[in-house]
Amino acid sequence: MKKLMRAAMAIALVLSVAACTTTNPYTGQSGISNTAGGAGLGAATGAIIGAIAGGKSARVEGALVGAAAGGLLGGGIGNYMDRQENQLRTQLRSTGVSVTRNGNQIVLNMPNDVTFGVAQASLSTRAMQVLNSVALVAKEFNQTRLNVYGHTDNTGAAQYNLELSQRRADSVSSYLYSQGVNGTRIAAVGYGLTSPISSNATEAGRAQNRRVEIVLSPLN
Known part of the structure; x- marks a missing residue:
């Protein structure tokens, strides 16, 4: 039960990150950040993988743990590309x-x-x-x-x-x-x-x- 509660808290954190919005400094438009979007996609993917691994009771916990781990992975890729995009915009401004x-x-x-x-x-x-x-x-x-x-x-x-x-x-x-x-x-x-x-x-x-x-x- 404790493991299930910890997993639930982890996925809640990931999904709250995925719900965050950001304002694009170049267009002025707001929307879900690429980092947060990656976290949400990763969470969904991880949940599916986690749910497959295990029996009936294990599937619930597996889905939650998998979602949390997948969310962190997806968010990492989005953040990596966010930082690279910002660097490129800075370097290529006025070119x-x-x-x-x-x-x-x-x-x-x-x-x-x-x-x-x-x-x-x-x-x-x-x-x-x-x-x-x-x-x-x-x-x-x-x-x-x-x-x-x-x-x-x-x-x-x-x-x-x-x-x-x-x-x-x-x-x-x-x-x-x-x-x-x-x-x-x-x-x-x-x-x-x-x-x-x-x-x-x-x-x-x-x-x-x-x-x-x-x-x-x-x-x-």
Whole structure:
């Protein structure tokens, strides 16, 4: 009975954390923090695992203990990505690179005017400065995977754009590696013209589609 009460207290603490809200300092909007959201997700997962392990009476206690342990794990991942996001926003402020959070993923959108010349795959000096900052954070948060995605507009042949986007993704990947980021954490993929984020009917839209994205996510 005492074990059951302790487990209940633990899960109550985790779920109270998961119910907390936070205000995004960049948008001014309030919502559940990523740390708290991770704790809630972890708690639910842990509860399921805990409930499976044991007989009828053990399942109740197992669910509670599993929820508490899972909540701490999920909250830890969310907190890790929160801190990394804050560092990236600080480092990349006023560089022209946007930082977007999507669950436990952080997306860095590097527009083409920051990274490459027209039809070129050689990094500009400005791009190197940006990637120096990204590498600095990536080395500090070394449990993160970096997926580098190259994209183009629809000007020219599809095969040419695919090859150009791959060369650009490779250039970004190679530079990050040269700055000390472990190569096993980096992958580079070119998508050519297949993943536009705006209409290719206007120059402004095509400019948005010419980009390199670095998507950071937890290794585990």
